[in-house]
Every structure is written in structure tokens, then in C-alpha cells.
Amino acid sequence: MHRPKPRLLIVGFGMAAGRLLQEISLQAPGLFDTSVIGEESQSAYNRILLSPLLAGESDASLLPLHSASWYRSQDIAVHTGDPVIALDTDSRVASTASGACHKWDMLVLATGSRAARLPLPGVDLSGIVSLRTLDDAEAVMARIGSTGQADDDRVRRAVVVGGGVLGLEAACALQNRGVTTTVVHNAGWPMNRQLDSEAGEYLAATLAARNIRFISDAQCKRFVATADGQSVAGLQLGDGELLACELVIMAVGIAPEVSLARQTNLSVARAINVDAWLRSSQHGVFALGECCEIDGEQFGLVAPIYQQAQVLAKVLQRCAESGPDASLTDVEPYTRQSLPTRLKVSGVHVFSAGTLDETGHQTSPSQRSLAWRDKNAGEYRRLWWQGDCLQAAVMFGDVDDSGIYESLIENRAPVQASPQALLNPAGLVPQ
Ligand SMILES: Cc1cc2nc3c(=O)[nH]c(=O)nc-3n(C[C@H](O)[C@H](O)[C@H](O)COP(=O)(O)OP(=O)(O)OC[C@H]3O[C@@H](n4cnc5c(N)ncnc54)[C@H](O)[C@@H]3O)c2cc1C
Incomplete structure (x- = not known):
């Protein structure tokens, strides 16, 4: 008798989901009735390229991980611009903001992270942004005048809060675009998590040579508003200095997006707890990418996430063939990797x-x-x-x-x- 294909539902349509779909197409083509739901209006794209895009060194057409015709050829039902707002794990149904309902036999959460924001007075003013999504990058590019904006409205001075990798990439991109940029950092040197102090001095000198002011050991106190109270006009530091600016990019870290998981009573620490085969605390529910953690390890780079996608494709295949209690003893689990860091800034x-x-x-x-x-x-x-x-x-x-x-x-x-x-x-x- 013809058995229906198991319904695989992926919630979140970022880099982890895009890679998982690719692995499934290679390892288990045609095995699932697959749907993917994303909150962003685009299908999965290469988020890493947002920094070069902002710097004017990449093109938006290079971002998509797969073409629309690839999804069609793989028979994947794609739903974009419609976040999942509730999961019912008893009846195995996901409900979206538009009112649509999607049933699953196996569920994968790939909801990534949100950019963290400092809870400072004035943080909700217009002009204080993060750089996490393509929409964020396009909004910044519109404000700095790279898309034909009237000269008077152009941002001329920006402050980047956070001197880690993403903050520095954003700062160099802005300066590249002619915006006078200051980086405010709460440690003694840039990229202090990856560099010793002496390498940090070389990097700080390079920033200075590019006319980027780098303020170390800084404490952010409050954002100052324009006269109409709507937009950011500056950032005041703990020592009283006021950094006048029309744009602030917050690059102070990420927070795993776990609201659906919490609502569903999955085991969540800072991110969703999964084992080395990406299984959550509930049967038939899996998670990968920045929204999950394995033995306390969290993820902020794609290399380990791509390894997870490879493992999970195999696990899903095994569960589809032998049921949710399938033995996974011969499936290679995820293993911790040592990850190098490189800065994506031309000439540095x-x-x-x-x-x-x-x-x-x-x-x-x-x-x-x-x-x-x-x-x-x-x-x-x-x-x-x-x-x-x-x-x-x-x-x-x-x-x-x-x-x-x-x-x-x-x-x-x-x-x-x-x-x-x-x-x-x-x-x-x-x-
Ligand atoms: C500017 C920038 C530069 C980077 N550079 C590098 C780099 O050089 N090297 C590197 O290794 N990594 C880099 N990263 C990190 C890398 O992009 C992430 O590790 C990777 O994108 C994580 O993949 P993910 O799928 O877990 O999360 P994401 O790619 O964030 O995808 C999660 C998706 O889920 C969606 N979502 C969330 N909640 C819901 C919901 N309820 N319903 C539907 N959809 C939902 C989100 O909108 C998002 O589209 C960079 C990140 C940024 C922002």
C-alpha cells in the first residue's frame, strides 16, 4: 500500500534551514513532504555577506542560498514573510501570523538569534538599529545615502556600539561609504575575545589610520534625541562625552530566538537544549543553528551549523524510515570544532x-x-x-x-x- 510521505516542517528560514534543505536534497531526496516557514520576506540568504554588502563590496543578487526554481524542483513548499506564532505539539500544528496552519510529523526549529540591544534610556529612538537582516542592511544603506537619498537627509556621523567582529565590519563599511564613524567598546581593545592586547593595538592603529575613532573601556549612558524627540542625535558616555550622530548601529551580541520553544515547554537554557543528534526534549522536535545549544555550547558561526545540518538530515532520514525511536548509533553525532576568526574587511x-x-x-x-x-x-x-x-x-x-x-x-x-x-x-x- 502507498504510504504518505512524512510531513517535515521547518520553522525559521535562515542559513541553518537553507543548508538543512540542501543536505536533505543530497542525502534523502524525495523522502519528505517538506515545508519551510520564514518570518523574513526573502528565502534563505547568505547573512555573512551583509557586511560586504554594506561596505559596497557585494551585491544583493549574490545573497540567496538557492533559487526559486531550486525549491520548486525539490518540491519544497516555501512560505515567507509569515512568522509562526504558536506551536501545538499535541496536535502537531504550527499557526502563523496570517492565520495559516501547518501540520507536521517532524518539526525542526531553526529560528536563529536576535541582535541584542543595550537597555539604555532612548534606545527606541529612530536611527538606532542592528545589522542582522537584509532589511536592516537596506535600511542603513538608505539612511547613509547610497540609494539616491536627498543630500540634506543623509547620515554623516555614526556610532557603532561594540568593537567585536560585527561592529568593526560595520564601522569599516560605514567609513568606506563616507560616514564619519566612532566605535564605542566596553573593553580595552577591539576584538578582545579573539585577540591579545598587542594584536588589539595593531588593529586599533589600523582603525585610526582609516579615520575611525575607537573608544576603549567606554560606558554607554544614554541616547540623546533630536529636538522633536523622535530620532537619535547622540550617545552620551559615562565620562560625560556626547558623541553627536544621526545613526547608531548596535553590535553588542546575539540572543537566541527561543520564544516558540519556551511556549511549547521544550527544555531551554539560554538556547534550546538538543543532544548531539539535534533532538530536543520532545519526540519528533529538533533544533539547529543559533537557536540551539549542545552541552552548553552555543553557536554564532556557520561552520558548526553546517555540520549540524549534515547530521540532522541523516537523523531525519533515519526517523522517517524507522520511526521516532530509530537507533542512531551509526549516525555520526555533532562534534565540537575549534573555529578560527577572520575579519571581513578589505585590507585588514x-x-x-x-x-x-x-x-x-x-x-x-x-x-x-x-x-x-x-x-x-x-x-x-x-x-x-x-x-x-x-x-x-x-x-x-x-x-x-x-x-x-x-x-x-x-x-x-x-x-x-x-x-x-x-x-x-x-x-x-x-x-
Ligand atoms: C552581519 C553579519 C555577518 C556575519 N558574518 C559571519 C561570518 O563572517 N562568518 C560566520 O561564520 N558567521 C557570520 N555571521 C553569523 C551567521 O550569519 C549566523 O551564524 C547564521 O546566519 C545562523 O544561522 P541560523 O539559521 O541559525 O539563524 P538565522 O540565519 O538568523 O536564521 C533564522 C531565521 O529564522 C527566522 N525566524 C525567527 N523566528 C521565527 C518564527 N517564529 N517564524 C518564522 N521564522 C522565524 C528569522 O527571521 C531568520 O530569518 C554573521 C552574521 C551577521 C548578522
């Missing part, structure tokens, strides 16, 4: 991999480090060792050797070369 080469703490100092007494620098050339690198194993590396300027360090850190195997030789394969003398 920064690399960081491995474990160093937020002060940029060693993470244990037995860890030792060795640095090399060429101040005139603006080049710096530091390696951290534990015994014979490379634990972390930071590079500024010339990052050509980053791949070598990345694989040594990832492999955790004893390194044969001497620390000096590894620090500087070209043979220059370390200082």
Missing part, C-alpha cells in the same frame, strides 16, 4: 584560533607564548603552547601561515618544529 588581515581568554593572557600557568612583530610593516603574531602542542594563535598583517596554525591547533598533536621555527617559517628573529 586578522586571524585568531584556539583558546585564549578575554584578557588575551594565558589560560593556564603551564601555557607559554612566543611573539614576533615588525612594527614598521604592521605585522604581528603570537603563538600559545601547552607542552608540545599549539593551543592558540593570533596574527595581524601577514596571515598567509594561518592555515598551518589552524590545523595544528585543531589536531592537538605534538608539534615537531621548534616554537621559533613555527612562529616564523621565513626565519626572521623573534623579538
Whole structure:
């Protein structure tokens, strides 16, 4: 007898969902009756390219992960611009803002994160934005006059709150577009989570050379409004300084989007708790991407999310074939990866991999480090060792050797070369 295909419903249509659909099309084509529902008006797109888009170095046409014809060819029912507002896990129905109802046999939550906002007085003023979605990027581009806006209304001064990777990418993009930009950061140097203080100094000097003012150890106090009380006119700092501006980009981190999961009584810590096979606390409900956590690990980069998509496609296939209690012993689970960081700013080469703490100092007494620098050339690198194993590396300027360090850190195997030789394969003398 002909058995109906299991209905697979994916809620959230960002990078995780787009990749999962691709993995299913490769691993289990035609196995599911698949629907995906997204709140944004676009199908899944490459969010990573929003920074280059803002900098004028990429094009919106390059963003989509798949074409409309690809979804049709895969028989995937796509619903965009219609957020899911409630999930009924007893009757297995998702309801959307437009009143539509979607039934599922298997549910995947891929709702990502929201940009965090500092709860400061005035934070709801117009002109204080985040850079999370294509709509956000287009709104900023409209305000800075890259889309034919009247000259008088153009934003000329901007403040970026947050000197991490996204904040710096946004700041360089704005400055590139002719907006005078200040970065306000609550730590001693930019990218303090990935760089030690000396690499941070090189980066801060590069920002200064691009006429971006970087204010370290800053405390944001309140936003100041224009005379009509509607729009942002400035940011006041704890020391009293007022930074006049017409635009503020908040880049102070992300908060997993877990409201549906909480409403549905799934187990949620900061994000949705799933095991290494992406199974939530309820049968037949899975989660992946920035909305989930595995053994306390949360996600903010696509590499681990793409690994999750590969695992989940296999798990869904197994459950479709053998039921929700299918044995997964031969399905490779998600495994933690060591993730390097690179800054997507033209002409600024920064690399960081491995474990160093937020002060940029060693993470244990037995860890030792060795640095090399060429101040005139603006080049710096530091390696951290534990015994014979490379634990972390930071590079500024010339990052050509980053791949070598990345694989040594990832492999955790004893390194044969001497620390000096590894620090500087070209043979220059370390200082
Ligand atoms: C500007 C920027 C630059 C970045 N650069 C890099 C980089 O260089 N390298 C890197 O690895 N990562 C980068 N990232 C991070 C990367 O984009 C994210 O890790 C990735 O997009 C997370 O995928 P996701 O699917 O979990 O979440 P998202 O891509 O955010 O997708 C979640 C989707 O779910 C939707 N949604 C939420 N709630 C509902 C609901 N109730 N109903 C329907 N839909 C819902 C959201 O609107 C969103 O479209 C960058 C992110 C940004 C914003």
C-alpha cells in the first residue's frame, strides 16, 4: 500500500534551514513532504555577506542560498514573510501570523538569534538599529545615502556600539561609504575575545589610520534625541562625552530566538537544549543553528551549523524510515570544532584560533607564548603552547601561515618544529 510521505516542517528560514534543505536534497531526496516557514520576506540568504554588502563590496543578487526554481524542483513548499506564532505539539500544528496552519510529523526549529540591544534610556529612538537582516542592511544603506537619498537627509556621523567582529565590519563599511564613524567598546581593545592586547593595538592603529575613532573601556549612558524627540542625535558616555550622530548601529551580541520553544515547554537554557543528534526534549522536535545549544555550547558561526545540518538530515532520514525511536548509533553525532576568526574587511588581515581568554593572557600557568612583530610593516603574531602542542594563535598583517596554525591547533598533536621555527617559517628573529 502507498504510504504518505512524512510531513517535515521547518520553522525559521535562515542559513541553518537553507543548508538543512540542501543536505536533505543530497542525502534523502524525495523522502519528505517538506515545508519551510520564514518570518523574513526573502528565502534563505547568505547573512555573512551583509557586511560586504554594506561596505559596497557585494551585491544583493549574490545573497540567496538557492533559487526559486531550486525549491520548486525539490518540491519544497516555501512560505515567507509569515512568522509562526504558536506551536501545538499535541496536535502537531504550527499557526502563523496570517492565520495559516501547518501540520507536521517532524518539526525542526531553526529560528536563529536576535541582535541584542543595550537597555539604555532612548534606545527606541529612530536611527538606532542592528545589522542582522537584509532589511536592516537596506535600511542603513538608505539612511547613509547610497540609494539616491536627498543630500540634506543623509547620515554623516555614526556610532557603532561594540568593537567585536560585527561592529568593526560595520564601522569599516560605514567609513568606506563616507560616514564619519566612532566605535564605542566596553573593553580595552577591539576584538578582545579573539585577540591579545598587542594584536588589539595593531588593529586599533589600523582603525585610526582609516579615520575611525575607537573608544576603549567606554560606558554607554544614554541616547540623546533630536529636538522633536523622535530620532537619535547622540550617545552620551559615562565620562560625560556626547558623541553627536544621526545613526547608531548596535553590535553588542546575539540572543537566541527561543520564544516558540519556551511556549511549547521544550527544555531551554539560554538556547534550546538538543543532544548531539539535534533532538530536543520532545519526540519528533529538533533544533539547529543559533537557536540551539549542545552541552552548553552555543553557536554564532556557520561552520558548526553546517555540520549540524549534515547530521540532522541523516537523523531525519533515519526517523522517517524507522520511526521516532530509530537507533542512531551509526549516525555520526555533532562534534565540537575549534573555529578560527577572520575579519571581513578589505585590507585588514586578522586571524585568531584556539583558546585564549578575554584578557588575551594565558589560560593556564603551564601555557607559554612566543611573539614576533615588525612594527614598521604592521605585522604581528603570537603563538600559545601547552607542552608540545599549539593551543592558540593570533596574527595581524601577514596571515598567509594561518592555515598551518589552524590545523595544528585543531589536531592537538605534538608539534615537531621548534616554537621559533613555527612562529616564523621565513626565519626572521623573534623579538
Ligand atoms: C552581519 C553579519 C555577518 C556575519 N558574518 C559571519 C561570518 O563572517 N562568518 C560566520 O561564520 N558567521 C557570520 N555571521 C553569523 C551567521 O550569519 C549566523 O551564524 C547564521 O546566519 C545562523 O544561522 P541560523 O539559521 O541559525 O539563524 P538565522 O540565519 O538568523 O536564521 C533564522 C531565521 O529564522 C527566522 N525566524 C525567527 N523566528 C521565527 C518564527 N517564529 N517564524 C518564522 N521564522 C522565524 C528569522 O527571521 C531568520 O530569518 C554573521 C552574521 C551577521 C548578522
